[in-house]
Amino acid sequence: MWPFIAAGYPTVESTALLLRELGHLPIRGIEIGFPFSDPIADGPVIQQAFSHALSSGVRVGQVLDAIAEARPHVRQPLIGMISASIVYRIGVPGFVDRAAKAGLDGLIVPDISLEEAPALAASLQQAGLKLAMLVAPTTPMDRSLRIAESAGGFLYYVSIQGTTGARDALPADLEKSVCDIRETTGMPVMVGFGISRAEHV
Amino acid sequence: MNGGFDINNRQMDATWPDAAGRFGRFGGQFVPETLMCAVQGLAAEYESARSDGAFWDELDGYLSRYVGRPSPLYFARRLSERVGGAKIHLKREDLNHTGAHKINNTLGQAMLARRMGKHRVIAETGAGQHGVATATAAAMFGLECTVYMGAEDVRRQKLNAYRMELLGARLVPVEAGQKTLKDAINEAMRDWIATVDTTHYIIGSVMGPHPFPMIVRDFQSVIGRETRAQARDQFGRLPDVVCACVGGGSNAAGMFHPFIQDREVRLVGVEAAGEGLDRRHSATISRGRVGVLHGMQTLVLQNDDGQTSQVHSVSAGLDYPGVGPEHAQWAESGRVEYAAVTDADALAAFELLSRTEGIIPALESAHAIAHAVSIAPTLPEQHIIIVNLSGRGDKDCVEVARLQGHHID
Numbered sequence: 050m051w052p053f054i055a056a057g058y059p060t061v062e063s064t065a066l067l068l069r070e071l072g073h074l075p076i077r078g079i080e081i082g083f084p085f086s087d088p089i090a091d092g093p094v095i096q097q098a099f100s101h102a103l104s105s106g107v108r109v110g111q112v113l114d115a116i117a118e119a120r121p122h123v124r125q126p127l128i129g130m131i132s133a134s135i136v137y138r139i140g141v142p143g144f145v146d147r148a149a150k151a152g153l154d155g156l157i158v159p160d161i162s163l164e165e166a167p168a169l170a171a172s173l174q175q176a177g178l179k180l181a182m183l184v185a186p187t188t189p190m191d192r193s194l195r196i197a198e199s200a201g202g203f204l205y206y207v208s209i210q211g212t213t214g215a216r217d218a219l220p221a222d223l224e225k226s227v228c229d230i231r232e233t234t235g236m237p238v239m240v241g242f243g244i245s246r247a248e249h250v
Numbered sequence: 251m252n253g254g255f256d257i258n259n260r261q262m263d264a265t266w267p268d269a270a271g272r273f274g275r276f277g278g279q280f281v282p283e284t285l286m287c288a289v290q291g292l293a294a295e296y297e298s299a300r301s302d303g304a305f306w307d308e309l310d311g312y313l314s315r316y317v318g319r320p321s322p323l324y325f326a327r328r329l330s331e332r333v334g335g336a337k338i339h340l341k342r343e344d345l346n347h348t349g350a351h352k353i354n355n356t357l358g359q360a361m362l363a364r365r366m367g368k369h370r371v372i373a374e375t376g377a378g379q380h381g382v383a384t385a386t387a388a389a390m391f392g393l394e395c396t397v398y399m400g401a402e403d404v405r406r407q408k409l410n411a412y413r414m415e416l417l418g419a420r421l422v423p424v425e426a427g428q429k430t431l432k433d434a435i436n437e438a439m440r441d442w443i444a445t446v447d448t449t450h451y452i453i454g455s456v457m458g459p460h461p462f463p464m465i466v467r468d469f470q471s472v473i474g475r476e477t478r479a480q481a482r483d484q485f486g487r488l489p490d491v492v493c494a495c496v497g498g499g500s501n502a503a504g505m506f507h508p509f510i511q512d513r514e515v516r517l518v519g520v521e522a523a524g525e526g527l528d529r530r531h532s533a534t535i536s537r538g539r540v541g542v543l544h545g546m547q548t549l550v551l552q553n554d555d556g557q558t559s560q561v562h563s564v565s566a567g568l569d570y571p572g573v574g575p576e577h578a579q580w581a582e583s584g585r586v587e588y589a590a591v592t593d594a595d596a597l598a599a600f601e602l603l604s605r606t607e608g609i610i611p612a613l614e615s616a617h618a619i620a621h622a623v624s625i626a627p628t629l630p631e632q633h634i635i636i637v638n639l640s641g642r643g644d645k646d647c648v649e650v651a652r653l654q655g656h657h658i659d
Binding site for chain 1: 270278279280281282283284286287288426427432436439440443444446447540541542543544545547550552554555556557558
């Protein structure tokens with residue numbers, strides 16, 4: 050299990066604390082969402098958390114500081130989920146350098162497509178960080194393979210064709226889809242979006 | 251003359267975008283993988299439609315018999331006399347069915363939706379003109395339609411909000427963020443992510459991921475092609491200056507694109523300076539920097555963290571923190587100049603055109619009028635300025651009255 054937290058929510062001080070607490074749980078890793086003003090892949094819950102964080106003045110630098118503070122106390126991998134807008138504003142090499150120094154193990158940049166990924170993938174690889182790329186239910190298998198070649202580490206399978214947020218049910222063929230992708234690409238596959246109940250895990 | 255497309259000529263003009271959907275370093279496809287299948291499918295469908303003469307013949311038929319094209323090129327004699335200097339002519343997109351240029355694009359995209367077998371369309375809208383034009387095309391083609399509109403814009407543009415519902419569309423007011431155009435686009439994209447199988451997103455401007463900036467520009471280029479032919483008929487030459495307002499930039503892109511190779515024609519895009527460039531505004535090209543927003547790399551008003559800035563314009567259609575990537579490229583190459591006009595100057599032009607010509611312009615278009623009025627006196631009398639009058643101002647009367655302290659609703 051990889052829990053998700055919205056950084057800076059409810060307060061910027063809570064983020065490092067929350068990461069340390071989560072580190073005590075039997076989880077595989079933690080996904081840390083950087084607040085963004087226009088998160089089109091996210092549903093209402095994450096949007097509201099991001100808006101709240103931004104309106105209380107949370108900055109990217111503070112999120113990286115919180116990660117750096119918690120890092121020595123958390124064994125599990127920490128993956129940042131961040132918009133291309135933030136990464137490009139700071140600059141790809143500059144942001145990757147800061148992410149590495151803060152102790153992140155990898156990044157998910159949901160709005161970077163396979164076509165736009167090469168520069169970021171190269172920069173992350175040089176810094177020893179993993180790039181997790183999204184694969185959707187609508188992604189053809191040959192494209193999944195090419196995405197797997199670009200991704201440095203693992204694939205992030207979007208379980209439902211939609212935005213993030215709780216769903217009562219997940220697609221019936223989800224397990225088979227994930228197995229197919231894992232087998233074909235030979236890469237670890239993380240499943241996200243719409244997971245809200247114990248039996249979904 | 252009808253709105254006819256000359257396919258060969260159109261393709262010769264289309265130097266951008268490249269195969270990656272780039273206009274120089276702008277454009278591209280910055281969308282989640284959940285949308286890639288949809289944008290790539292759309293690109294393939296458009297490629298096939300683009301070389302299909304029957305597609306354009308059918309669209310031309312709608313443009314002439316349903317929209318009322320060609321729209322006139324009209325000499326604004328009293329306005330020109332009032333301000334002096336160059337002669338101001340108006341391309342009357344305000345006379346189109348539904349009252350703005352937006353219908354040129356929505357009919358074309360509705361035809362694409364039908365070609366792709368999609369029975370539902372969605373749209374974002376700022377001033378409501380694109381929402382009305384989408385709802386109109388949906389009614390005409392028998393498609394289901396949902397329009398997202400910022401709650402603040404619903405307030406500012408009540409008449410258009412009502413028109414969309416009358417046309418059978420479902421109107422969804424968006425309460426997130428600043429409750430304006432940008433937030434409506436976010437919500438429309440979220441809808442599309444979840445409904446790509448059945449739904450086509452009719453983007454209303456030359457923005458978003460490739461191929462939208464190209465598709466919308468091509469459908470709107472009928473404006474510039476007609477204007478070019480009308481100028482040759484009426485003046486025996488091309489105009490000296492062509493002027494159009496820029497929010498996302500669709501009416502300007504459609505007007506400018508056929509003139510891009512005519513280096514002697516000065517092209518001027520007019521953005522909204524709001525309360526002034528040092529206060530709240532939405533002058534993206536004047537003050538923005540390279541960033542990523544709504545699926546494209548372009549000029550964006552954003553802070554040092556890449557968070558989108560709050561923007562303002564009295565005109566709901568120009569109130570947008572990004573701009574189409576082709577405009578960013580034209581600005582960078584210097585082919586098109588970009589100016590900015592304040593709320594106050596746009597409101598003055600709104601009244602001036604009403605009183606001198608009996609034409610009430612949309613507040614968006616009033617920005618372009620204001621700029622033409624400011625440069626005409628500096629140019630020789632024999633010069634010709636063409637302003638794209640992209641829409642009519644009936645929709646703005648209640649809001650302008652409110653700003654002047656009257657209540658008419």
